[in-house]
Amino acid sequence: MQYILESINLPVSEATAFKVLSDLNVILRLSPYFSLKKLRHLMEGETRKGSRYEATIEYYGKELTETRGMEVLELSRDRRISFKVKDGILKEISFNIEKDSDGIRLTHQFLIDSDDETILKGTYSELVFWLRSIGEYLKLAEERTLWRRFFKWFMDRVWLRLTLSERKIAIIITKISVFELVLLLMLVIIWNMFVKSR
Secondary structure: OOEEEEEEOOOOOOOHHHHHHHHHHHHHHHHOOOOEEEEEEEOOOOOOOOOEEEEEEEEOOOOOOEEEEEEEEEEEEEOEEEEEOOOOEEEEEEEEEEEEEOEEEEEEEEEEOOOOHHHHHHHHHHHHHHHHHHHHHHHHOOOOOHHHHHHHHHHHOOOHHHHHHHHHHHHHHHHHHHHHHHHHHHHHHHHHHHOOOO
């Protein structure tokens, strides 16, 4: 068993970090490597230590869907949140929240049941990008401006509910639409400046 971890400093409050990081649904949807298809809470009531879940995930770029059991191991307000993962190489996902001068220092940690260097390097890469995604979401959750609140609403209601493939397609379509709009504007300008003026 090996621990892999990475930390970042974020200008957010401990309360915001705890609220977001204790929501397993949001955490799993923020992964850049798999899509959460379904999350089932196996116990009624609020999330607390001992709460159990069943997460059905679909790995990006693979025809592989798995259902994993998860359990809340630790839920210390403003300090540490950890989830046990049943089956597979990944055994535990945890977050440590430490107060910092400008906000918090967030440490994301995996417990891996492997000594294979290739697996450890790949898993570390996944952890780093996942932490970056979580950090950006935490900044959105902290902001109180109307634009940021709308963007967070869009993330929660639309974007994070899409699979990774659907998000990629949406980005491509948006880029094509923007390119078409710019091209149309250029044609209108050229028409008005050079053709119509003759």
